Amino acid sequence: MKELKLGEKTYLNKISFPSFERIKKGSVAIIECIEDIPCNPCETICKFGAIKVGFPITSLPILDEEKCTGCGKCIPICPGLAIFVLNYNFSEKDCLLTIPYEFLPLPKEGEKVKCLDRDGKYICEGKIVKVIQPERNNMTALVSFAFPKKYYNKVRSFKK
Amino acid sequence: MEEKDLVIIGGGPAGLCAAISARKKGIDVLIIDENLRPGGQLFKQIHRFFGSKEHMAGVRGFVIGEKLLKEVKELGVEVWLNSIAYGIFKDKVIGVIKDGKxxxxxxxxxxxxxxxxxxxxxxxxxxxxxxxxxGACQTMINIHRVLPGKKVLMIGSGNVGLIVSYQLLQAGAEVVGVVEIMPKIGGYLVHAAKIKRFGVPIYLSTTILEGVGKEEIEGAIICPVDENFKPIIKKKKYIEVDLICIAVGLTPLNELLYQAGCLFTYKGYLGGMVALHNENMETTVENIFVAGDCSGIEEASTAMEEGKLAGISVAEKIRGKKWEDEKDQIRKRLDDFRIGTFGEKRKLSKEEIVREYYERVKTW
Amino acid sequence: MKNKKIICRCKEITEEEIIEVIKKGIRDIDGIKRALGAGMGLCQGKTCTNLIIRIINRETGIPIEKIRQQTSRAPVRPIQIKIISD
Amino acid sequence: MKKKDLRIYKHPILGDLPERKKIYIYFNGKKLTAYEGEMIAAVLYANGIRRLRRTERFKEVRGIFCAIGRCTDCVMTVDGIPNIRTCITPVKEKMKIEFQEGLGKWKKKIW
Structure with a gap:
């Protein structure tokens, strides 16, 4: 049976990733918004003016990678839950990915997890580093988890 | 017989916004809603809405619902709940069953x-x-807070199918798959991505052949289809599920509009037969207006704007005043929302409706 | 009747039965209603009307917008006759 | 029999299920716990009961289909009155709910 695969090039090529030079410098937003949906809360919420949607409102968000501080304010506001923050320099071996997480129970800091790709396929082992409780973000929790750097562009979620 | 300036039938996002706009312009408003609380589908919608700040983007549906209810209350709009508007008769007389009367x-x-x-x-x-x-499943999990099944198969990959799949995961169910008969998904990729990255497969060019079970669903047989949508029977597959959800689109609920004598047109992109209406949301029957999904299936965001437009238009007629600037702003917000791959076709259909309205009203 | 496809859930009318009366010349919702009672159960055609329109369209090629809809009459929801008669 | 409760007590977005007054209803004579404000069909589903009635013609079992009172698939006999749409009818203390055969039988005169 034919399946939708979001890890395929047709979809990945539509994502405007920050340059690898910028990624190596530290925390930065990765916006995986690839369709002309009329939507721009990411632009409105960014204090640093790092995200531009502009006119028309269906334009894809463009990240000014020099202005982005990787603060993560845009993660929980995105209705598509399509924004992640990557800290490539988390440790010598691992990078750290922060994702919006809207399930219970929330993982615990230090917990070992299985890292999954965009299609939910197992990629590698990882570890929960930080869980920001939901109240502040209007019910969306932010979970940061660490995994080997080489999968920085593959891993997008986890399961217990 | 009771007499009212404006009666709004259906207190969902469109009806509530219409009531607020009209009340703010000094109109006495009565909302009739068959449910125990107003808000329509907003209270099932626990995801954030798309759009801009003006569309309340990034806010969850039920939060918007609570906000609208508060406003309706503060403005003193009369609301009849648990009341059924069962018919519209001559001279805009509405039959209502309220408290068994x-x-x-x-x-x-x-x-x-x-x-x-x-x-x-x-x-x-x-x-x-x-x-x-x-939608029924969404009502069960988000309103009644009961899980109607533990292993779910979703039929249809429009936004409703994708969003409800995600909400089933949030409610603690396992979604074993989403099947879509077309070669590509019907809804937004970001909604698909939300469930895909937690392991829910989305099968394309696939259909359901039958549900399996004696007295309750125990499984389903799904099957890939060829380019003519004919099932390739030898590739069929049995999957164990206890719940099958059908998400194959919506149709405007327009029985009362038929009874009122409104003229209709068929618009596939808007879900079927839609009452003709003009740029003020007035139908071909004078002083009967329409707003929200029953004037063409769109989203809650557009329903709210259409409601405001209808509410102001009613106020203009009753008070003999004009609020063109305000209406233009609303129309601009509607246009802002009806763009892109998904919105463009709806925008064109809506424009056709207004054109047909004037053609038919002229020759009528 | 194995693998029967029910169309009208209330009156339990199958697709086969509907196709049969279409072959006899019925072309609209009200006609199907009179011939089979489909759409005349407790829900008054809320669920099956769309399905029947699609079957008529598929079997006869008549465009969906040309197929006459069910006549809508009050009451649009099931209510006790006692309440109205009082 | 293992006790089932399919209520969603904790929810990541909607929060905890608020506490409500506990009441009792009867399904085919069996006592079930319900909470004030719940719909009859929701209470039955929460207890794992999805078979609400049997149809007249094909003798098929039916359950909830639309959950908003439109499809009438969930009709049951409630306190002696048949064809009550249980998905939109709230429970009441000591309510007697019965599996309905066909179009049901009237046990009680209502007028």
């Missing part, structure tokens, strides 16, 4: 915002317990 209400203007109904899909055993509409 038959009440006739005569209105100067009526706004019909009755929303939509889910499209069915028939397959053998779709009548067994364990097959339900995706």
């Amino acid at each position: 038959n009440i006739l209400v005569k209105a100067k203007s009526i706004i019909i915002s009755t929303g939509a109904t889910e499209n069915p899909l028939s397959f053998p055993n779709w009548t067994l317990p364990g097959v339900m509409g995706a």
Whole structure:
């Protein structure tokens, strides 16, 4: 049976990733918004003016990678839950990915997890580093988890 | 017989916004809603809405619902709950059953915002317990807070199918898959991505052949289709599920508009037969207005704007004033929302409706 | 009747039966209603009307917008006759 | 029999299920716990009961289909009155709910 695969090039090529030079410098937003949906809360919420949607409102968000501080304010506001923050320099071996997480129970800091790709396929082992409780973000929790750097562009979620 | 300036039938996003706008312009408003609380589908929608700040983007549906209810209350809009507007008769008389009594209400203007109904899909055993509409499933998990099944198969990959799949995961169910008969998904990729990255497969060019079970659903047979949508039977597959959700689109709920004598047109992109209306949301029957999904299936965001437009238009007629600037701003927000791959076709259909309205009204 | 496809859930009318009366010349919702009672159950055609329109369209090629809809009459929801008669 | 409760007590977005007054209803004579404000069909589903009635013609079992009172698939006999749409009818203390055969039988005169 034919399946939708979001890890395929047709979809990945539509994502405007920050340059690898910028990624190596530290925390930065990765916006995986690839369709002309009329939507721009990411632009409105960014204090640093790092995200531009502009006119028309269906334009894809463009990240000014020099202005982005990787603060993560845009993660929980995105209705598509399509924004992640990557800290490539988390440790010598691992990078750290922060994702919006809207399930219970929330993982615990230090917990070992299985890292999954965009299609939910197992990629590698990882570890929960930080869980920001939901109240502040209007019910969306932010979970940061660490995994080997080489999968920085593959891993997008986890399961217990 | 009771007499009212404006009666709004259906207190969902469109109806509530219409009530607020009209009340702010000094109109006496009565909302009639058949449910125990108003808000329509907003209270099932626990995801954040798209759009801009003006569309309340990034805010969850039920939060918007609470905000609208508060405003309606503060403005002193009369709301009849658990009340059924069962018919519209001559001279804009509405028959209502309220508290077990038959009440006739005569209105100067009526706004019909009755929303939509889910499209069915028939397959053998779709009548067994364990097959339900995706909206029904959403009602069960988000309103009644009961899980109607633990292993779910979703039929249809439009936004409703994708969003309800995600909400089923949030409610603690396992979604074993989403099947879509078309070669590509119907909804937004970001909604698909939300469930895909937690391991829910989305099968394309696939359909359901039948539900399996004796007295309740125990499984489903799914099957890939060829380019003519004919099932390739030898590739069929059995999967164990206890709930099958049908998410194959919505149809405007327009019985009352038919009774009122409104003229209709068929618009596939808007879900079927839609009452003709002009740029003020007035139908071909004078002083009967329409707003929200029953004037063409779109989203809650557009329903709210259409409601405001209808509410102001009613106020203009009753008070003999003009609020063109305000209406233009609303129309601009509607246009802002009706762009892109998904919005463009709806925008064109809406423009056709207004054009046909003037053609038909002229020759009528 | 194995693998029967029910169309009208209330009156339990199958697709086969509907196709049969279409072959006899019925072309609209009200006609199907009179011939089979489909759409006349408790829900008054809320669920099956769309399905029947699609079957008529598929079997006869008549465009959906040309197929006459069910006549809508009050009451649009099931209510006790006692309440109205009082 | 293992006790089932399919209520969603904790929810990541909607929060905890608020506490409500506990009441009792009867399904085919069996006592079930319900909470004030719940719909009859929701209480039955929460207890794992999805078979609400049997149809007249094909003798098929039916359950909830639309959950908003439109499709009438969930009709049951409630306190002696048949064809009550249980998905939109709230429970009441000591309510007697019965599996309905066909179009049901009237046990009680209502007028």
